Amino acid sequence: MSSPALEPDGEPATLPAWLRARSDDELTRLFELRPDLATPPPPDFDILAARLEIRVSVLRALDSLDTFALEAGAVLTLLPGPVTVGRLAELCGGLDVRAAVRALRARGLVWGDGDELRLVGTAADLLGDRALGLGRAARDCLAAYRVPQLARLATALGVARAGRVALGGRTARLGAPGQERGAAVTKETLVAEVAERLGDPAVVRGLAAECSPAAGRILARLAEGPARGATAEAGRLLAVAAARTPVEELLARGLLVGVDADEVEMPREVGLALRGDRPTGILHPAPPELTGRQVAPASVDPAAALAAETVVRHVATLLQAWGVSPIVPLRTGGLSVRDLRAVARLLEIPEPEAAFVVELAGAAGLVDTTAGVDVRIVPTTTFDRWSVDSTALRWALLVEGWVRSASVASLVGDRDERGRQVSALSVDVRRSAAPATRAEVLAALAAAPDGVAPTAQSVRALLSWRAPRRGGALQERLVDATIEEAELLGLTGRGAAATTGRLLSTLLAEGAGAVGTTPFGPGLAAKPGSFADALADALAPLLPEPVDELLLQADLTAVAPGPLVAEVAAELARLADIESTGAATVYRFSEESLRRALDAGSSPADIHGLLTRLSRGGVPQALTYLVDDTARRHGRLRSGPAESYLRCDDPALLSEVVASRRTQTLGLRRIAPTVVISRLPVVELLDGLRVAGFAPAAEGPDGRVVVSRPETHRTPARARSAAADPAAVRRGQLRDAVKLVRRGDENARALRLAGGAATTFGNSEVEGLVRSAPLILVRLQAAVRERRRVLIGYVDQQGTPSDRIVRPTALDGGWLTAWDETAAAPRRFVLHRVTAVADVVDPFAGV
Numbered sequence: 001m002s003s004p005a006l007e008p009d010g011e012p013a014t015l016p017a018w019l020r021a022r023s024d025d026e027l028t029r030l031f032e033l034r035p036d037l038a039t040p041p042p043p044d045f046d047i048l049a050a051r052l053e054i055r056v057s058v059l060r061a062l063d064s065l066d067t068f069a070l071e072a073g074a075v076l077t078l079l080p081g082p083v084t085v086g087r088l089a090e091l092c093g094g095l096d097v098r099a100a101v102r103a104l105r106a107r108g109l110v111w112g113d114g115d116e117l118r119l120v121g122t123a124a125d126l127l128g129d130r131a132l133g134l135g136r137a138a139r140d141c142l143a144a145y146r147v148p149q150l151a152r153l154a155t156a157l158g159v160a161r162a163g164r165v166a167l168g169g170r171t172a173r174l175g176a177p178g179q180e181r182g183a184a185v186t187k188e189t190l191v192a193e194v195a196e197r198l199g200d201p202a203v204v205r206g207l208a209a210e211c212s213p214a215a216g217r218i219l220a221r222l223a224e225g226p227a228r229g230a231t232a233e234a235g236r237l238l239a240v241a242a243a244r245t246p247v248e249e250l251l252a253r254g255l256l257v258g259v260d261a262d263e264v265e266m267p268r269e270v271g272l273a274l275r276g277d278r279p280t281g282i283l284h285p286a287p288p289e290l291t292g293r294q295v296a297p298a299s300v301d302p303a304a305a306l307a308a309e310t311v312v313r314h315v316a317t318l319l320q321a322w323g324v325s326p327i328v329p330l331r332t333g334g335l336s337v338r339d340l341r342a343v344a345r346l347l348e349i350p351e352p353e354a355a356f357v358v359e360l361a362g363a364a365g366l367v368d369t370t371a372g373v374d375v376r377i378v379p380t381t382t383f384d385r386w387s388v389d390s391t392a393l394r395w396a397l398l399v400e401g402w403v404r405s406a407s408v409a410s411l412v413g414d415r416d417e418r419g420r421q422v423s424a425l426s427v428d429v430r431r432s433a434a435p436a437t438r439a440e441v442l443a444a445l446a447a448a449p450d451g452v453a454p455t456a457q458s459v460r461a462l463l464s465w466r467a468p469r470r471g472g473a474l475q476e477r478l479v480d481a482t483i484e485e486a487e488l489l490g491l492t493g494r495g496a497a498a499t500t501g502r503l504l505s506t507l508l509a510e511g512a513g514a515v516g517t518t519p520f521g522p523g524l525a526a527k528p529g530s531f532a533d534a535l536a537d538a539l540a541p542l543l544p545e546p547v548d549e550l551l552l553q554a555d556l557t558a559v560a561p562g563p564l565v566a567e568v569a570a571e572l573a574r575l576a577d578i579e580s581t582g583a584a585t586v587y588r589f590s591e592e593s594l595r596r597a598l599d600a601g602s603s604p605a606d607i608h609g610l611l612t613r614l615s616r617g618g619v620p621q622a623l624t625y626l627v628d629d630t631a632r633r634h635g636r637l638r639s640g641p642a643e644s645y646l647r648c649d650d651p652a653l654l655s656e657v658v659a660s661r662r663t664q665t666l667g668l669r670r671i672a673p674t675v676v677i678s679r680l681p682v683v684e685l686l687d688g689l690r691v692a693g694f695a696p697a698a699e700g701p702d703g704r705v706v707v708s709r710p711e712t713h714r715t716p717a718r719a720r721s722a723a724a725d726p727a728a729v730r731r732g733q734l735r736d737a738v739k740l741v742r743r744g745d746e747n748a749r750a751l752r753l754a755g756g757a758a759t760t761f762g763n764s765e766v767e768g769l770v771r772s773a774p775l776i777l778v779r780l781q782a783a784v785r786e787r788r789r790v791l792i793g794y795v796d797q798q799g800t801p802s803d804r805i806v807r808p809t810a811l812d813g814g815w816l817t818a819w820d821e822t823a824a825a826p827r828r829f830v831l832h833r834v835t836a837v838a839d840v841v842d843p844f845a846g847v
Contacts, residue, residue: 015049015120018111020745024738026106031734033107034061041737044745050774052108053781058122061107063469068285070127070468072100073109073119075280077128078272082116093278095285121782132281133225138195138267141257149237150190153254156240157197157207159190195269198254204273207253215246219255219266223274225281227266228259235261287465290447292454295494300451304498305542308395308490309563313581314347314357315398316387319366319379320573321346323714326376329369334423335377340412355412356485358424364401367425370715377425380717388566391543396535399489399504403438406430410481433470434478439508440466441482445497446505453495456480490539503538507531550587552611554620560585571610574600589623594630595695604631630695635705637689637696644685646676646696662692769838779837780816783808789821793836794829805840 019027031038036057042048051057062070075091076083089097101117104110109123119127135141142150197203208219222229233247235258243252247264250256256264272279327339335343335358344354361367366383370376386394408431412424422428444462448454460479464471486492491501544562550572551559558576561584574597576587597607607627611619636653639646648654651673658668658676666688667679678685682698689696698706770779771793783790790808795801806818806827816829 013112015052015111016045018113019045019048019052019108021113024735027738027741028731028734029106030108031737032731033064035734036060037108038734038737041740042744043741044747045741046745047772047774048741050772050778052120053122053778054774055122055126058109058120058126061109062123062126063467064107065103065467065469066287067465067468068095068283069100069103071132071280071283072097073104073123073127074131076110076117076119077124077131078134078268078279081118082112083118084115085117086115088117092280092283095283121778121785125781125785130227133227134268134271134281135222135227135265136268138198138254138257138269139191141259141265141267142191142194144259145191145237145257147187147190150187150194152237153252154190154194156252157194157203157254159193159197194254195267198267199269201273204255204270207255208274210253211249211255212246215249218246218250219270219274222256222266223271225271227268227271228263229265230263232262233264284465288458288461290444290449290452290454290462291458292448292452292495295451295453295496297451297496300493300496301498301542303493304490304500305493305539306490307488307493308500308539309391309543310581311357311360311398311489312391312394314349315361315364315366316394317347317578318343318357319361319383322367322377323379323383326370326378329375329377329425330423332420332423332426333369334426334428336423337421340424352410352412353488355424356409356488359405359407359409359412359429360398360402360489362425363405363407364398365717368715368717376715378715381714382717384714387570390536390540390566391546391563392536392540393532395490395539396532399491399500399535400532402485402489403442403504403508404435406432406434408434408478408481409485410477431474431478433474437463437475437478438482439505441479442486442491442497442501442505443509445483445486445492446502448497451496453492456483459483499542500535500538504535507534548614549616550614551617552615552620552623554622556589556620556623556626558587558589558614560587568614572614574602575607575610589626591626591630594627595634598631598634599697604628607631633695635695635697637694638699638705639682639685639689639696642677644678644680644682646678646685646689647674647699649674657689657692657694660692663688769836771836773832776834776837777811777831779839780808780811780831780834783837783839784811789840791836791838791840792816792829792834795833795835801835 808818810817
């Protein structure tokens, strides 16, 4: 028997031994890149090595690799391991493969010290499946052929051995006519010999030269990739002399193999031979360039700042309205179509943009549903604190919520799988891939040259290169939505990355570098409190300075020449209504708006004093008259419960009220010269009198005017992320996991080495007995891949244990398919009933 290769420290060159020699920093980084490996912490390095082979884990790791790293891994599958980095670079046409190797090795997909590279078995299976546009190995392609087909193909390829193929009582002639017949040959041996002939490039090129030009064109197309093609002639495996069509010519010579009733495949060996000096085909070592329209760089930041100020104002306006009039959600949760349309009318924006504003407020924790039975959608207590912050900080908090959120506002209005319309603020708009995609899109936009507004198509192409395995319709939609939302948020201006967008991309990249799990995640809070502060500091210089003065005009309007100081904006909101927004905001004063201020407790002197203080050029006479006239009429009529009453010191005015046709529905009845009663509640009586053109005021039991302020509704804000550094906490946990692995490995290593000693089973020698479920799975996967015999312990449905020597052929869906040497027949085993696996030692190995 030959001895296994040894590492420098004397250990066999195995994956567990390689992991055991890694530093704590390297293992921590491995756990950061593949967190599923550390959940829960593996008890030793053998179990960790087994987890590295788990298909789902390997698929997740491959999803995080860029195109060239995947191509470099696929190239490794074309060579028997170990492969040196120099040999890999040579096969890749002299390209620099060091970064790709580092990415593969850091994720545990490639292992080996120094210059040697070995692919993890499962990674080799996944990357080698039609790698680089090539087909499967000839041995796998030929497995579907029956014995007579194999015999005919072997004859065409000039297999040297003559004999008879025997399988299941059937025989087939092997060798040229007239040759002496030898011993019977199994199908497996025949497949191996045919595959060996196809593995000779000179033989393949000679066979291709015999074909017609039409067949040569088919070969050239399939050799370039992909290696499969559809044809109705897939089952026609004729003798070379009988072949009439181009496909039949290729099938007869084994250059194509019929793998299905209507599909053919070019074996990998054939494709490599036909590709000649470029066996890997066209590789993609560099990402595609971003392309788009040119914009003036000086116009980007101002446009972004205007968008940032606008989105802050939209959120504030929306939540102020919802604080006064809470929204009743749908029974299934979320906002109704009618309420979403009302939001669009309130903000004077399209419905898709209104859905984004609603989801943005929810992502920032500014709005939520109340607890209890009578559920309402109302602002949270966080909104009150948010409202008094500066515009830049309010915007930064919105952006922070957006990059963390899994909600995708562009899905609002779509139909789900049950045909129901997707609502804003519902769970149906959440997609787990959204935060990572946003970070990737922002990084792509920030990578564009100054003054270039990349097209969505070029951004999608760049992201496709960076993570080609993460694609699909949802990914494309998330990319388009992120580009649009970045413009609405002010992270881009006129389509190009603004200063704020580039800073956000840098912060996200720093967080990903610290955490290593996703391009966002806990890394956002790597510096507590600094994320939003840094964004706010970047936006503040781009915004105009807040002003505390107005231009009052004779047409009863006021123009704010810039964003108002928060306190001034709150006071002005009680006196006037916003008429238009933009770089300058226009407010309009009316009797109704002034009465609102008087109802809230403001006196005429307070209103005059505020207007005088805010006015840059004095208060117009028309506005002064409007304030005085409204104040003079306000409160002359007073209402109280009787169900309600109405009293007035002016009997003539009271007579006018009772006699008016507009008040006949109020049910007024005069009981004294200065007193009228009504059957309506006070609120309805006041509203009715105001509609009729009068200006009453509510009166309390003590006769004083009741100050009526609009009722505001709030719900407690949900807990946000803790102030502690989650990235540091996570990294510390992973370091602790590494220590647990080392400690457990030291304790179990001696027992495991003892369990690997050679023993005998019947007339066979076995070694490396394992009983752990992960190790059993890995050992069986390796046996399928290497086509070697193993001993398995198995418990049948009746609970009877048995030991069997098998040759595994497939492992899929919880079943092991193998040739059972005990029963001399193929058999399927339930995977979870396999209790142990050991390698059967070949007594002739190394001879």
